[in-house]
Amino acid sequence: MTPVRSPIDFTALLSDRARRMNASAIREILKVTQQPDVISFAGGLPAPELFPLEEVRRAADAALTRYGSAALQYSTTEGHPPLRDWIGRQAGIPAANVQIVTGSQQGLDLLGKILISEGDTVLVEAPTYLGALQSFQPYGPRYVELPTDDGGIDVDALEALLRTTPAKLLYAVPNFQNPTGRTLDAERRRRLVELTGRYGVLVIEDDPYGQLRFSGEAAPSLYELGLEYTGDVNTNHVIYCSSFSKTLVPGLRDAWIQAAAPLIAKLVQAKQGADLHTPTLNQMIVTELLDDVLPRQIETVRQAYGERAGIMLRHISEQFPQDVEYTSPQGGMFLWVTLPQHMDSTVMLQRALTRNVAYVPGSPFFALGGGHHTLRLSYSSATPPQIERGITALGETIREALDQG
Amino acid sequence: MTPVRSPIDFTALLSDRARRMNASAIREILKVTQQPDVISFAGGLPAPELFPLEEVRRAADAALTRYGSAALQYSTTEGHPPLRDWIGRQAGIPAANVQIVTGSQQGLDLLGKILISEGDTVLVEAPTYLGALQSFQPYGPRYVELPTDDGGIDVDALEALLRTTPAKLLYAVPNFQNPTGRTLDAERRRRLVELTGRYGVLVIEDDPYGQLRFSGEAAPSLYELGLEYTGDVNTNHVIYCSSFSKTLVPGLRDAWIQAAAPLIAKLVQAKQGADLHTPTLNQMIVTELLDDVLPRQIETVRQAYGERAGIMLRHISEQFPQDVEYTSPQGGMFLWVTLPQHMDSTVMLQRALTRNVAYVPGSPFFALGGGHHTLRLSYSSATPPQIERGITALGETIREALDQG
Known part of the structure; x- marks a missing residue:
């Protein structure tokens, strides 16, 4: 040739x-x-x-001993059952509403994939987390920025906006936001959840840092307020993303999404096409560390x-x-x-x-x-x-x- | 509320x-x-x-000792440099043309994402690998099936088709195909590469099983023939995907893509949004196993x-x-x-x-x-x-x- x-x-x-x-x-x-x-x-x-380098070493060893070759085999798309169980218990929801993902970044990508059609309006904080923009961008969203101040998103502005602008999705990092470090006020959280609920707007609450509070008092998550507002885990319009990257280590890429069952079902389909499942051993390592080390x-x-x-x-x-x-x-x-x-x-x-x-x-x-x-x-x-x-x-x-x- | x-x-x-x-x-x-x-x-x-359960255990231990906390930190989107180097050496191409992915399934997803616009014609074998259909499907391809027999894709039919049908992409599993177990004839491989080259059609060669030949003689890969045909790694219209899932273990999710530089650049951007990088420790574990265990x-x-x-x-x-x-x-x-x-x-x-x-x-x-x-x-x-x-x-x-x- x-x-x-x-x-x-x-x-x-x-x-x-x-x-x-x-x-x-x-x-x-x-x-x-x-x-x-x-x-x-x-x-x-x-x-x-x-x-916790030595703890991870011991956890890898323990997981390989406990599960043998199953630690290195293909595993379920939804995630390692004991890990999902633990996350569900912490959140007070069924494990069935928890999807394990390969880092929060994958969570954002899969949510963008199943939710954003070209031209859909996505509300984001100004400024917002750059990685979320990168995940959503390929799916063709139309961004509308929400003004923010030291208390986070200006919810009066949000209400005025929702009166005139049909939106699909609101993306927010309510705790110690990347990039500003700001936290959304407790009272604003309630109004944000009510407003989005009333106008039928999904909320993606990205919370990688929530556990890392070193002063002040924790406010309830948007997800918890969504449960309260809608009354049921499977009608909650708030989707919660978090990760072990900032609390344990980032290099294992273990994170999760909490969402209503119809969204979990679609996320499972999307994840099958995206990477089949999060690495098996990595999920088991994190599971070994949950009770003691975390x-x-x-x-x-x-x-x-x-x-x-x-x-x-x-x-x-x-x-x-x-x-x-x-x-x-x-x-x-x-x-x-x-x-x-x-x-x-x-x-x-x-x-x-x-x-x-x-x-x-x-x-x-x-x-x-x-x-x-x-x-x-x-x-x-x-x-x-x-x-x-x-x-x-x-x-x-x-x-x-x-x-x- | x-x-x-x-x-x-x-x-x-x-x-x-x-x-x-x-x-x-x-x-x-x-x-x-x-x-x-x-x-x-x-x-x-x-x-x-x-x-190789014990070998993986020792490799995890060795990687944590060799790299310390870097084995658990965020790492580059392109992949662990020694792993890319090794793959590049095996293929006789620069490491810059190798992208590590989280299982071949992610490779297919990212390729679908950067290549398939809604309505683009994608040529697939009849039958073809179901997982590829799952990866491509969300991006809205129009599938055209290529007839196959015991020698793989019927290249006369391919030629007739290309004369009348503009296609973006041809997806094939030339070695021991999933699902049929069939292998594409050596002579047909040459013609397939020439035809797709002449008609400007990209080829995704999915080769998870190529190393697992137990009878007969290996034919050159479409990727190698593409190098020969185009004369350069950065103009090769064949994209090669392979994996350590079938040769080592699947649960670590370590796989790779070989492609021309302009495609690698886009894959890196897509992977940043999809999962930032493949888990660091997992890439290091596989790297420890390359020379001896693999x-x-x-x-x-x-x-x-x-x-x-x-x-x-x-x-x-x-x-x-x-x-x-x-x-x-x-x-x-x-x-x-x-x-x-x-x-x-x-x-x-x-x-x-x-x-x-x-x-x-x-x-x-x-x-x-x-x-x-x-x-x-x-x-x-x-x-x-x-x-x-x-x-x-x-x-x-x-x-x-x-x-x-």
């Missing part, structure tokens, strides 16, 4: 869906910020030094992140110019900085890198653009001395940028 | 995509056939007694399946009525039975179950329906005595059904 002259045009053969996908802006930035000397507040990585680990992570957030906030208050605003998270991994309106955090990142400090510009977190003067800082994986040096360097960067206009 | 009267109508809120999904016909059948006394030739499970394991599985296929074929030839046809696979896990035209294998399954033997009816493997008188038998996970008893019972079932019309 002789090579042909006209090579195939791969780009022309991509689906409409593929044309809607983009390289993650964050991912490209993270590559730049991974030089060894850089103190990075950019990534959203859990602190690896806190991982609660201890949550306590460890909570304390560490609380300490780091406190240090970061103290240094910010000392080092940043007065007209820079920032959030004070009660948990999770992130806080959010708002520079004076005329500044551009993407441009400023180059200056920051010359001082060996990195962050993520805020723009990519806005579904409809904007937020050029905002940025996200992660305190989860930097040590206290790194936080001090990094925030000092960032303060200098901001002042320099302010001075030079 | 008081429960509302009109619960949300979940079905009305599903996407167009979700409406195209169906519960797997096989999955429902497998539930019926999993009663303890039933000898099941229905599932497509690798033989669990051959799994070749030994392939030899073990090959011999066992060769022996089981031989026993099944011998008993079929002794027990089945003369007008029943069946394939003689040279590898893999399946063979295909064609009953007389007037028989219905779905109806007959009930009779078979009363004799405690199970199989999968052939119909679901046809994209456009038909094949009511065909069925798939798997010999991979039954012991030789089970095969003897099961085939005897199935022979009786067929004769009884024939007698009673």
